[in-house]
Amino acid sequence: MMSRWRWILAQVFKKLWFRATLFAIAAIITALLSIVFKSMIPESLSVKVGAEAVDNILNILASSMLAVTTFSLSIMVSAYGSATTNVTPRATRLVVEDVTTQNVLATFIGSFLFSLVGIIALNMGAYGERGRVILFFVTLIVIALILLTLLRWIQHLTYLGRVGETTKKVEDAALETFIERAKNPCLGGFPWPESDTQPKGTTALFPRDIGYVEYIDVDRLQALLSDSSLHVYLVAQPGSFVHPSRPLIYVTDSVDAALSSAIQSAVRVSDVRSFNQDPRFCLCVLAEIACRALSPAVNDPGTAIDVIGRGVRVLSEYARHASTGSEVKYPAVHVAPLRDCDLMEDFFSPIARDGAAMREIQLRVLKSLSMLSCGWPERFGSAAAGMVEEMKERIEITPYIASDKQRLRAACHALFPEAGSPRDVQS
Template structure:
C-alpha cells in the first residue's frame, strides 16, 4: 500500500469524511430531481401536490436534526465509557466504527436532502414530474432512515461495552498479525536484528513520534532506481527521536550519491504520528489487550473475569501467530525488515497482567494454563518465550500470593510441584 492510499484510507475512516460524502449525495439528489424531470417524456399517472411533499420533507428535516443530536450524545457517552472502563487506546476503534459513521451520516444526509428539497420546492423549480420524482426519492429516503434506525438501535445495545470494545481490539490485532504472517517482513526480505553496515548511508529521523506506516512500495522503487538495498531499523510501533536511525541505504557499488536528497526521499516514506496504530503494528494491539486486562485489575474496577477473558483472547491470537510466516517470495526483495521478536510479543501480551494479577490466584491459574498450552506450539523461539513468561509469572505469584495452598495450586499447573 502506498502512502497516498494509506492516507486516503485514514481519511475514509473519519466521521466527517463519510458524513460529508453522504450529505453531498443528499443535496445532489434533491437538486437533480428538478433537473431530471425535463428528460422524462411520458405523462405521469398522478399529480403530486407541492404541499404533500413539503409536509413530508418538513417532518424528515425536524426529526433528523433531533435524532442526529441524540446520536452524537450517545456516541460521546460510549467513547467516555470505553475510555474509563476499557482503555483510551481502544477509543480510536470506536470512533472509526463503520456502522456508527454510516448511520449518523445517513441522518445528516437525510436532513440536508430535506432542507434542500424544501428550498427548491419553495422556489417553484419543481414541475409536476419533478415533484413526482422528489416524492419517490423521499419515500426511498424514509425507507433508508427506517433501516438505519433499526441498525442503530441494535448497535447501541453494544456500543462502548467492555466485551464489545475488547472484541474490536482483538479483531484489529488479528488482522495485523495475519497481515504479518501473509506478508512477512511487510513484504520485504528478512533482516538480522541490529544488522548495519559501515559504508551504508544512515537515514535519521527528523521528528519525534511513533512510526505508524512505512511505504514499502516507494522504498523498493528507490532501491531499484539507485541499485542498492534498504535496511529498516525502525519498524511500525517504534518511538523515534531526531537522529534516531530509521533505515540505512547500502548501494550495490560505491558511487556518488546526493546524501541529503536520498535521506529526505527515504524519510518521507516513514509516517510519524503522536500515537501508534493497529494496521502495521500487531504488538500495539497486544499491548492494548494487555492494558484492558490490567485496568480491569485496578481497585476502581476490580473485575478478574475480564482479565480471564483477555487471557483467552490472547491465547487465540498467539495460537494463530504460532503457525509462523507463510512461505512466499518477497514483494520488495531490496528492502530488508527485522522480524517480530517472540519474546517481545509475549512480553506485550502478558507482562502487565502477570504483574498486576500476581496476587489473584484465579488469574494466575488461567495465565499458567494458557502459557503452558502455548509452550507446546510454534517454533523453538515461540516455545521458549512462552516458558520464560510462565516462569516470570510464577515468580511474581510466589512473591504476591499469601496463602501457601494457592501457591501450590499455581506450582502444580506450572509443573513445578
C-alpha cells in the same frame, strides 16, 4: 503491502466526516435530480400529487432528522467516554471508526440535507407540477432508508461502547494486523536478524520528526532503489519511537539530499501509535484492557480472563499463518523480523504482574503459555519458559494462603516441568 496512497485513502475512509460528506452530497444531488428529470413524468400523474403533501413530509423530515442527529451525536460521545474510562483510551480510535455508527450518522445528516434542499427548491417553484412527483417518490425511498437505519441503530446501541464489544474490536484489529504480518514477516523485505548493530559500510539517516513510526511505504522504498545498487536497512519499525539523535535507516552508500529526503518520506511519523502495521501495539492495547480490569478500582478478573483468551487466539493465528512461509518481495529493503519473545512479553508480562495476587489469573496465564508452547514450541517455547520462571518468583513473594501457593506451584510443575518440554492441559 499497501501502497502509500492506498494507505492514505484507507485512513480517510475511516474518518467520521468522510461518510457524512458523501451522504450529504448524494442527498443534495438526489433532491436536485427531480428538477432534471421532471419532463419524463406525464401530466396525468402530476395532478395526483399536490405540493402540500410533499412539503409537509419534507418539513417533518427536516425537523425530526435534525433532532435525531443531535441525539445520536450525544450517544456517540457517551460511547467514546465509556470506552476511554472502562476499556483504554488507545481503543477509542476503533470505536470512532465504527462503520455502523458512521453510516447511521451519515444517513441522518444526508436525510436532513435532502429534505432541506427539497423544501428550498419546492418553495422556489423549481420542480413544477411534474417534478414534485419524482420528489415525492424519492422522499418515500428516503423514509424507508431512515426506518431501516433506525432499526439497525437501535440494535447497535445495545452494545456500542461496552467493554466486550470494544475488546472484540481490538481483537479483530489485532488479528488483521498479525495475519498481514505473518504473510509478510519483514514487511515483504529481506530479513535482517542482526538489527542491533549497524551493518559495515552503511550510512545512517536520521529522522527530522519526533514521534512513533505509523506506516512504512516499502513499495516506495523499493521503487527508489530499483535503479541503483543501494540497499536500505530499516532500524525503526512501525511502533518505534524515533528521535533525531537515533538512526532511522541505514543506507549502503552515501546519498544526496534529494534521495535522502525521498527515502525518509517513505516512513510516516505520528504523535500516536496505530494498529496498522504495528502488531506489538495491538497486544499492548489488549494487555492494557486486562490490566485495567485487574485494578483495585475495577476488580473484574473475568474481563482479564476473556482478554487472555483473545490474546492466545491472536498469537495462535499469527503462528498458524506464519508457518506457511512467505516470499521476499522487496530484496533491497532489509527489515528485522518480529521477535516472539517481545510479543509474549508485551502481552503476558503486564497481566501476570497486575494479576499476581489472583490465583485464577495466574492459572489462566500458565495454561495459556502452555497452550502456545505445545502448539508451536519452536516459536513460543523458549519465551514461555522464561516467563514461567518469572511467575515462579512472583508466586514465592506474593502473600498467598498456603493452599493457593501449593496449587500454583503444582500447576507450574505440571505444565512446565523443570526437565522437558511443556505439557498440554485441558483448560
